[in-house]
Amino acid sequence: MTISILHRMTGVALSVGLIAFVLWLASIAIGAGAYEAVAGFMGTIIGRLLLLGWSFAFFFHLANGIRHLFWDVGIGFEMRQANASAWFVVVATVLMTAGYWFLLYDPRSLI
Numbered sequence: 001m002t003i004s005i006l007h008r009m010t011g012v013a014l015s016v017g018l019i020a021f022v023l024w025l026a027s028i029a030i031g032a033g034a035y036e037a038v039a040g041f042m043g044t045i046i047g048r049l050l051l052l053g054w055s056f057a058f059f060f061h062l063a064n065g066i067r068h069l070f071w072d073v074g075i076g077f078e079m080r081q082a083n084a085s086a087w088f089v090v091v092a093t094v095l096m097t098a099g100y101w102f103l104l105y106d107p108r109s110l111i
Helices: 002-030 032-042 045-072 079-105
Strands: none
Touching (some): 002 032, 032 045, 045 079
C-alpha cells in the first residue's frame, strides 16, 4: 500500500517538475538574464535538492511502472512476490538515482 501511495506522490512531483522544466525552457527563450536567474537558482542547495527529488521521483515512477506492467499480465500478485517486488522497486530507485548523479558529476566515468 505504501508503494502505491508513493507512486501517486511521485506522479504529482513529476508534474510539478514538468512545470519547472517548462519555466527553464521559457527562460532560454526569453534571454540570457532569465536563463542565468533560473540556472542560478538551480545551482543553490534548494535547487539541487529539487533536482535530486525529481530524479528520484522519475526513477521510482519508472521502476514501479514496470512492476505494474507485470501485474497487468497477472504476474506477481501473491503477497510474498508483491513484497519482494516492492523492495526491488525501492532498491532499484536508489541505485538508479545514485548512478545518475554519479555519472552527472563524474564525466570520467563515461569513458
